[in-house]
Amino acid sequence: MGNSPRPGLWALEKSTDYGKSFKPWMYFSDSTHIKDISIGGRCMCNGHADTCDPADPNADSNILYDAGVDEKHQSLDIYGRYEGGGVCQNCQHNTEGINCNKCQPTFYRPSGKRWDEIDVCQQESGRCECRKEFNPPNCDSCAYGYFDYPNCKPCTCNLNGTEGQHCTPTDGICPCKYNYAGQSCEICEDGYYSAQCKNCNCDTSGTEPSICDDVTGQCICKLLHGGTRAGACVRALRVRPRRLDRRQLLGRRQVQLPHQLWRQAVQPPNFDSVKCDRCREQFYNYPACEECNCDPRGVVASFAGCGSVPAGELCQCKDRVQGRICNDCKPLFWNMQEYNPYGCEECRCHLAGTLGGLGACDTRSGQCECKSHVGARTCDQCRDGFYRLQGDNVFGCTRDCDKQSGQCRCHSRVEGRRCDRPIRAHYVPTLHQYQFELEDGVTQSGPVRYRNNEDTFPGYSWKGYVLFSMLQNEVINVVQIPKSSLYRLVLKYMNPLPDNVRATVIITPESVVDIQQK
Template identity: 30%
Template structure:
């Protein structure tokens, strides 16, 4: 592509640029020659490409002759600069500046609207080569419409079509689609120069594809909604996730809006750096699982037999708080109701019941030494009352009350009289 074809040498070859194609111009041989050449001396405007011409036909055929073939009896055009032709160059009329053709009856490449009143004959197309197909500078001869790329509009192909942006000479289609986000933009049109789409409320970004700070949900919900993060439970200065709406919670807080205390925390408050306070439930006495602590009061949910704000001690009549009892945190006190002082309970650590003076044992179920439970079925224990002389000690059998007599000759439950066939028991000496 560095020289003109044989019949296109009316002007010397000239490489095109971004504004003009400088297409090779045909010689006026009218099919009576197979080639032509350019003569600088015969060109009235050798310094211009679209005006004048110096093409000489080679080896004229069909009984023709002349520098350029001229049909006989052709009248001069209204668009010549003189009212005569040059017979010495084959009948070529002297055309106005932007007119071409042997009879000066057509606009040059890159010009249109041939008018007698125009001193130059035709108006420049002024096609924007960034927007024309193959950087074409020519336009429709009557309307001046340039040949636009697919996504370009305008008489001179200087505007992107609606919904397109960034007119670019290197783009084979001229302009790029706006690609406005269908959820975040009001329509699919954008500013053709900067590409800014027209966004809905609470949406921003060149393509209207991002929620403004403190809003979320454009991709997941189709519009942007307020984050509504709880200031007491969310980190200071933070915002929510623009897709899910999840706020950034303090360590003791959870929930999308950071408005709920986590399991094991309670009392959501503005001034707390953790958001919520730890419940401090005693694991030995607290029921495990959800809702183990009231998120408002901090009261723990206690196992059977356990009480207290933190489930840290046994309830009355229970003892020995331990994690090894399953659903029960403390054991039931084993006190014998007949052997304890009324209204008392056992020690919550040892389980020792508060016994009557006559009872003994952790559960107060046995009689103390020196007491026995009568066979008559009475609930209480009675004193042994062993004779201080006739008995070896003041203790007796806890079931029968029989004292241990000091001599085989002594008899009686209390060892207070002589056996049969014996006499002389002295209450002072035995």
């Protein structure tokens, strides 16, 4: 040991089997006094806490053993057993609980997320978390591949072979595509092969009724015919018979030979090499070998292709975009566009008019979830027949009339069940409420020249009518409008000439703060 100091705490172990195993024999300490007792327990923290140790060993509140938890068998240890009283300390990633197995308030765990994932707890969006057999966002209909709402039983159809990729939502019948057959559209129609039921391209004049093999696409030729049109994916076919001493028997799937020893290798379309141990060019993530079909609207501008992202990933999405191929907006966003650097724009829902005051909208149309009496994309307008949008109104807006009596809510100085008459001592002005005559006006040089010939201007009013000419091309009327409001200007005139005449009406207010209208 040399001059090495003696350790403060150490144990001496012994072996009775010549060094194969050791057991503690004696324990040594430089002090016989007990300074601290820490009761520990094994616990499983799902990767959200490094250890069960408290962050501050001097703080009594940060214990790592709880007798109550131990008694109720609530702590999961590292061996998958609910034993011991270990409690995880300082859970991260928005988790909490004995084993960091709960989400903190305002966070939720999406369906399918494992507790050992970093983003297992995500901030709530307020949207319903639908089961796979129901359609989002309200879970009020069956998803593709399911039928008979609200039971939503799975279809027995081969979804690839059915029209629309789903069965009929009421009775579950499978409408097959033209190249599929069977009760569940699970097999290819004669003349088609492979899982995608591609056309065999055989010359049917020389084939058997079944036309081709439904796996390889090999044409099934009649006797005295041969060859294939399918360009089959068969890479190797080796037949090593001892002796051919009988006639070959032709079948749909194989050729029967005596004493045959043969092997057939089929190469999947997305793989390369004879051993199928790597993906073909333009396919990624072996052994899945996915096509690089990222949505160009949802990937970042610096995206250099599927081969540039870490293994297991396919596309690199913009901030507000999600999905395996970056083809869907995140909750609270919609209208994915390629020119948008964030991918999608905010819903901007008017929370006073949305159900539950939520800001989520449809990621495709941008339509917010409006209350029953509220409309518009952002739920910021009352529907026809309603008014006064309020956030504390469960329906959003109030009816214009009483639902019992039918009494409408009238403006001031208006009465009647339909608000169709003025109150006493009031009247509704007409278009002729204020009537002014041009013959009462003036010109720059003096009084207005006017005439009163009924033959020239039948039905004229007041004293006559004014003639416009080179001598009189402007008339000024000084009028008094007692109340500011929206008025309609009606002119009564006659043009005896065949050509149109352009006239200008200028309204000049008395107040200097008002605006001249022309």
